[in-house]
Amino acid sequence: MSIVRAIKDSRPVQHWLVRQGRRLLELARSEGRPERLTESRVFYALERRVREYLENKPEWGLEAGGDGLQRESFLLVRDMLDFLVAHSAGDVQRGHNRTLNRLEMLAKWPELRSRPLRCYFETTNRCNMRCRMCGQSFFRGDRVDMPREAIAQLGPLFHFMDDVSIFGYGEALLVDYIPELLDAIPPHANSWLVTNGLLLTPERNRMLIEHGLKTLFISIDAATRGTYQFVRGVDAFDRIVAQVGDLQEQKRALGSETPRLTLTFVAMQRNIAELPEFVRLARRLGVGRVIADYLVVYSRDMQAQSLYYEQERSDQIVEEAVRVAQEEGVDLTPPIRFSSPVERAVRKPRCAEPWEFIYFRADGLVQPCCTNSDGMARWVGAEFFDYWNSPAYQHLRRTLYTAGQSPWCRGCIHVCYRDIRRESAHLHIMPESESAENGQ
Numbered sequence: 001m002s003i004v005r006a007i008k009d010s011r012p013v014q015h016w017l018v019r020q021g022r023r024l025l026e027l028a029r030s031e032g033r034p035e036r037l038t039e040s041r042v043f044y045a046l047e048r049r050v051r052e053y054l055e056n057k058p059e060w061g062l063e064a065g066g067d068g069l070q071r072e073s074f075l076l077v078r079d080m081l082d083f084l085v086a087h088s089a090g091d092v093q094r095g096h097n098r099t100l101n102r103l104e105m106l107a108k109w110p111e112l113r114s115r116p117l118r119c120y121f122e123t124t125n126r127c128n129m130r131c132r133m134c135g136q137s138f139f140r141g142d143r144v145d146m147p148r149e150a151i152a153q154l155g156p157l158f159h160f161m162d163d164v165s166i167f168g169y170g171e172a173l174l175v176d177y178i179p180e181l182l183d184a185i186p187p188h189a190n191s192w193l194v195t196n197g198l199l200l201t202p203e204r205n206r207m208l209i210e211h212g213l214k215t216l217f218i219s220i221d222a223a224t225r226g227t228y229q230f231v232r233g234v235d236a237f238d239r240i241v242a243q244v245g246d247l248q249e250q251k252r253a254l255g256s257e258t259p260r261l262t263l264t265f266v267a268m269q270r271n272i273a274e275l276p277e278f279v280r281l282a283r284r285l286g287v288g289r290v291i292a293d294y295l296v297v298y299s300r301d302m303q304a305q306s307l308y309y310e311q312e313r314s315d316q317i318v319e320e321a322v323r324v325a326q327e328e329g330v331d332l333t334p335p336i337r338f339s340s341p342v343e344r345a346v347r348k349p350r351c352a353e354p355w356e357f358i359y360f361r362a363d364g365l366v367q368p369c370c371t372n373s374d375g376m377a378r379w380v381g382a383e384f385f386d387y388w389n390s391p392a393y394q395h396l397r398r399t400l401y402t403a404g405q406s407p408w409c410r411g412c413i414h415v416c417y418r419d420i421r422r423e424s425a426h427l428h429i430m431p432e433s434e435s436a437e438n439g440q
């Protein structure tokens with residue numbers, strides 16, 4: 001280590017930095033001038049130190065193996081960034097919020113001053129299909145639409161977001177205010193919409209293009225009419241493929257590159273053989289991206305469809321699909337092969353979802369990720385920080401990766417412990433499905 005670095009890292013220098021930082025913040029506050037901070041090297045030095053300390057800690061979180069000086073530095077930098085967010089606008093404000101969010105996540109801090117960077121906006125939990133593998137058929141909650149007024153309440157938050165996904169449990173296109181919602185998403189953000197495609201028409205396709213949707217995911221799961229009908233329960237394969245073609249045609253005619261399309265494929269025993277052809281279909285339709293992932297079994301009657309019980313055949317077909325994708329120039333995200341080395345199959349846990357992400361449900365609750373469906377609080381008509389820092393939310397953040405963590409996190413298959421060679425990674429039987437089958 002260089003002498004300069006050793007001096008900078010010394011405790012007296014760090015104490016000095018904190019003292020200077022406090023003075024600076026006081027001055028900035030009393031004068032109402034954020035540039036007092038952003039024009040000073042002290043602010044950047046403090047911010048970098050806190051980040052490096054948190055990033056390099058073997059244990060996650062500020063309080064783990066706590067150090068008083070580091071705690072003080074974190075709290076000071078947090079106050080500084082909070083002040084900067086409050087006294088700036090536009091891209092600069094978004095940048096300060098992003099820095100604050102990252103530090104609060106690294107510190108595993110439960111009560112946040114930063115806003116999330118991504119969200120799901122569930123326009124409805126109703127659906128016009130009953131796909132074989134989906135929990136829709138035994139969903140017990142109230143079937144509701146997000147009210148149009150939600151756009152006025154939540155729209156201002158989109159300013160802080162990198163991603164706004166029009167996505168949730170149901171079929172997003174069932175509501176009539178999609179144009180208004182798309183207009184509320186600022187140009188810097190990626191807007192996503194996930195659909196089963198049944199409601200796509202030339203008029204809706206044009207609307208999606210004209211209102212600036214950036215990415216459209218269409219769930220098709222099959223390369224033939226019969227398999228489509230098996231998985232999705234309706235005879236609509238030809239119609240949806242035709243609408244995808246129309247959308248591409250209209251984009252060309254209007255000179256628009258967006259929405260960029262992705263076709264998705266839930267891989268199971270019945271449809272896996274069609275994955276290579278599905279990639280070719282994407283190519284024929286001019287779609288550049290395909291995402292395929294394993295079926296998650298929600299009900300016992302689907303267990304026999306899991307590729308967990310047909311690993312060799314599945315791996316062979318996935319290899320073939322990867323080869324076809326390379327030939328056809330399609331960006332395929334394939335399921336992780338069962339035979340892949342452990343490091344590739346298991347993801348290292350440090351879930352950032354309860355800090356970076358928020359899921360606005362149509363029923364008026366927020367949930368912390370797409371796995372944990374416990375409502376953390378009600379967002380309807382509430383102040384943002386009241387629900388973002390609700391007791392349930394803070395408890396979830398505090399206990400993540402501790403013995404007291406939520407059962408959802410313990411068994412989480414989506415972000416954390418997804419070792420696809422374990423049967424449990426494929427089975428997620430919902431109790432509602434058992435009672436539905438029992439006719440209760």
Ligand SMILES: C[S@@+](CC[C@H](N)C(=O)[O-])C[C@H]1O[C@@H](n2cnc3c(N)ncnc32)[C@H](O)[C@@H]1O
Nearest residue numbers: 133134168169170171194195196219266295296
């Ligand atoms: C719940 S749907 C909601 C959006 C829309 N209705 C659709 O089908 O695209 C979201 C995604 O989850 C996928 N999906 C549904 N059930 C699944 C399961 N059991 N395992 C894995 N993915 C599933 C769907 O294919 C779809 O791409």
Ligand code: SF4
Nearest residue numbers: 127129131134136196
């Ligand atoms: S269309 Fe989507 S939400 Fe509806 S049943 Fe199928 S997978 Fe589920």
Ligand code: SF4
Nearest residue numbers: 351369371408409412
């Ligand atoms: S359930 Fe999974 S994704 Fe959700 S907060 Fe827990 S660990 Fe993260």
